[in-house]
Amino acid sequence: MSQAIADLFRRITCGVYVIGVAVGERHNAFTAAWVMPVSFDPLLLALSINPRHSSYELLKQGKSFSVNVLSREQMDVARHFGSPASTDKLASVAWRRGRDGTPLLVDALAWFECELTGECPAGDHVLALGRVINGALLKPDAAPLTYRETGDMDGAAAIFPDRFS
Amino acid sequence: MSQAIADLFRRITCGVYVIGVAVGERHNAFTAAWVMPVSFDPLLLALSINPRHSSYELLKQGKSFSVNVLSREQMDVARHFGSPASTDKLASVAWRRGRDGTPLLVDALAWFECELTGECPAGDHVLALGRVINGALLKPDAAPLTYRETGDMDGAAAIFPDRFS
Numbered sequence: 001m002s003q004a005i006a007d008l009f010r011r012i013t014c015g016v017y018v019i020g021v022a023v024g025e026r027h028n029a030f031t032a033a034w035v036m037p038v039s040f041d042p043l044l045l046a047l048s049i050n051p052r053h054s055s056y057e058l059l060k061q062g063k064s065f066s067v068n069v070l071s072r073e074q075m076d077v078a079r080h081f082g083s084p085a086s087t088d089k090l091a092s093v094a095w096r097r098g099r100d101g102t103p104l105l106v107d108a109l110a111w112f113e114c115e116l117t118g119e120c121p122a123g124d125h126v127l128a129l130g131r132v133i134n135g136a137l138l139k140p141d142a143a144p145l146t147y148r149e150t151g152d153m154d155g156a157a158a159i160f161p162d163r164f165s
Numbered sequence: 166m167s168q169a170i171a172d173l174f175r176r177i178t179c180g181v182y183v184i185g186v187a188v189g190e191r192h193n194a195f196t197a198a199w200v201m202p203v204s205f206d207p208l209l210l211a212l213s214i215n216p217r218h219s220s221y222e223l224l225k226q227g228k229s230f231s232v233n234v235l236s237r238e239q240m241d242v243a244r245h246f247g248s249p250a251s252t253d254k255l256a257s258v259a260w261r262r263g264r265d266g267t268p269l270l271v272d273a274l275a276w277f278e279c280e281l282t283g284e285c286p287a288g289d290h291v292l293a294l295g296r297v298i299n300g301a302l303l304k305p306d307a308a309p310l311t312y313r314e315t316g317d318m319d320g321a322a323a324i325f326p327d328r329f330s
Contacts, residue, residue, distance in 0.1 A: 004302075005208070005300070008275055008300050008302045011274060012200060012202055012234070013178060013179060013180030013311055013312075015176075034201050034203055035201075036199050036201045036211075036213070038199055038213040038287040038288065039287050039288025039289050039290045040288070040289055040321075041288060042289075042330070043329065043330075044287055046201075046211070046287065048202075067177075069176045069177070110173055110176045118287075120285035121283075122203040122209055123204025123206060123207045123209045124204050124205055124206050124207075125203050125204045125205075127292065133329050133330070135170070135173050137173045140172070144176050144177075146178055147178075159205045161208055164297060164298050164300065165208075165298070
């Protein structure tokens with residue numbers, strides 16, 4: 001039934017992103033799907049992040065995050081930044097620092113730079129609200145990778161509960 | 166430039182949903198794209214809603230909302246529930262009430278029933294957090310409609326700001 005609920009949630013359409021965080025010389029990046037626009041004025045993106053994730057502290061301290069949009073051709077990049085962090089995952093990828101120091105992937109389809117403006121507890125995650133201070137569309141003709149296309153790459157099917165409660 | 170920022174935000178992948186709300190015999194439904202999962206345990210969906218929208222009061226009072234997932238074949242349904250509410254938009258569509266009375270579309274690809282568990286201000290919108298108490302996948306072989314496929318049906322391009330600030 002965990003699989004049935006996972007299958008159902010796969011019908012909520014999401015993209016695939018590499019989220020970048022940084023504090024001074026420290027930086028990290030990880031794959032995430034739970035990102036969406038939430039406000040026009042100010043221009044806000046919401047990111048749902050697990051507060052036990054090692055990057056959460058960097059996000060809190062750096063008060064900023066980048067959202068790098070992956071294209072359909074970047075499944076390998078999604079997998080790379082979705083693997084457990086044992087080494088510096090950014091070491092093997094072309095990137096540069098944004099205004100707030102957050103990592104921007106040179107080969108992303110697009111990127112956004114966000115300043116953390118608020119947080120909201122959301123079950124086992126935290127919703128981070130980011131004011132978009134800058135953005136660029138690098139590959140206008142590329143199709144964004146959808147979360148559904150990644151199958152169960154992140155192992156989420158096993159995390160979904162067995163039943164509604 | 167409003168168009169340029171709208172184009173950029175189109176790379177954040179979202180689906181298209183009909184959100185249902187109800188209080189007693191009163192009910193309403195409207196098209197929305199800003200919906201995503203935000204927590205596994207409890208199982209939560211977040212909906213970003215404009216608090217000036219007429220359905221917001223019903224959502225607050227009813228403390229629940231439904232999320233009906235539209236398929237690629239239901240652009241007309243997205244348009245119907247996205248038009249200004251002058252009449253009962255549900256009158257011409259097959260639907261039934263869920264456990265909390267919220268409208269479930271009989272022809273949806275899938276639906277979720279959510280109990281409002283919290284709210285979070287998010288710029289000119291409010292993030293409504295809904296605990297998923299029930300759900301069903303009605304058309305497993307249909308492809309969900311993506312927001313990007315609807316073009317500028319909702320006129321959002323004109324709402325995006327001219328520049329980052």
